[in-house]
Amino acid sequence: MHEPDTPTGTGAQEGIRAIRALWDTMARGWAAGDAARFAASFAQDCDFTTVRGGRPAGRPGIESGHAALFRGPYAGTALETDVRAIRFLRPDLATVDAESTVSTTGGVVLARTHALAVVERTATRPWLIRAFHNMIPLPPGAQQAPRPEEFTVTEPTPRPKLRHLAIVARAPEELAEFYASVFAMELFHREPDGSCFLSDGYLTLxxxxxxxxxxxxxxxxxxxxxxxxxxxxxAALVAAGTPEPAERSTSRPYAEYRAIDPEGNWFDLSAHGFGGPRPTAGPTPT
Known part of the structure; x- marks a missing residue:
């Protein structure tokens, strides 16, 4: 664990302990599956950003989002926190550089995140997190590649993009939990019959x-x-000798048209997209 950069003095040391306690509270709340306890470290109006760019509305939104995680893909997991650096901007205001690891009870790492937070203490309340910006760090030595503008869910370019796959499953809810826990896909729609729709931000499953x-x-x-x-x-499909795509109408997050290729494989066409979060949204560790 890295030693924090702080001013000297008893007050600073007390501040360090109190700030570290915020992350300890998060870890204990996570281990207990207690979203309210997890969210207690955050100010009521905390400016929170998830690893996918989600913006829950303050402490209530943080609590609600994590309650869903604790019931779903991260049920029974543990959160290990590491406060790597604390920088005091004022005696009552500091930035915190922290890392977190989510693991199963068997020790399998599901996610690692890196957060930059702003914490504040006032005369009437203890230290709380006022802003929290989370991210998934690049692997050591990896270079950040620029994201092509064409990779977007809501702004398609002239070239069609493969954005949807559909699988017929015996137990779709169990399969959805598998893809959510292993690949951090976000469940964004569930049908009464148990059919599930997930997304990684680019492709819906x-x-x-x-x-x-x-x-x-x-x-x-x-x-x-x-x-x-x-x-x-x-028009291009008809010109190629395939049947004209059929229009679809349903409450499900379906595409507007269903078409078929020359060998009988079905595929959908959609101008509005296939639903789900943008590339920077959805349930994530924290």
Missing amino acids: ALIKHRLDGETPMGMNHFGFHVENTDDVS
């Missing part, structure tokens, strides 16, 4: 409940393209 009395086979069912203009692509 539909896990469709298999019906015992149905003829639909298990496994891969269809895929989908995010396009700039469905009319243009439809």
Whole structure:
């Protein structure tokens, strides 16, 4: 553990202990699956940013978001925190550089995050986190590559982008938990029959409940393209000798049109996208 950069004196040392206690409280709340205890370290109006760019509304939003995590992909996990540096800007205001690791009870690491926080103490309350900006650090030696503008869910470019896969599953909710816990995908829609829709911010994954009395086979069912203009692509498909795409209408997060390729593979066309979070949103560790 790195020693914090702080002014000397008894008051500073007390501040260090109190600030470290905030992260200890988070870890204990996480281990207990207690979202209220986890959120107690944050100010009521904390400016919180998740690793995917989500912005929960203060302490209530932080508590609500983590309650969902503790019920879902991070149930039964542990949070290890490491306050690596504290810099006092004033005796009552400091920045904190901290790292966190989420692990299973068996010691399997699910996520590592790095946060820069601002903590404050007032005359009427103890130290609390006023701002918290979280991120997933790059691996050692990795270089940050610029993100092409074409990689977006809501602003398609002229070239169609493959943005959707659908799988017919026996137990879609269990499969959704698998993809959420192992690959940090975000569950953004659930059907009454248990079908689940997840996203990694770029591609949506539909896990469709298999019906015992149905003829639909298990496994891969269809895929989908995010396009700039469905009319243009439809015309190109007809010109290529395939049937004209059929319009779809449903409350599910479906695409607008269903089409078929020359070998009978089904695929969707959508100009509005396939739902789910933007590349910087969704349930994440903290």
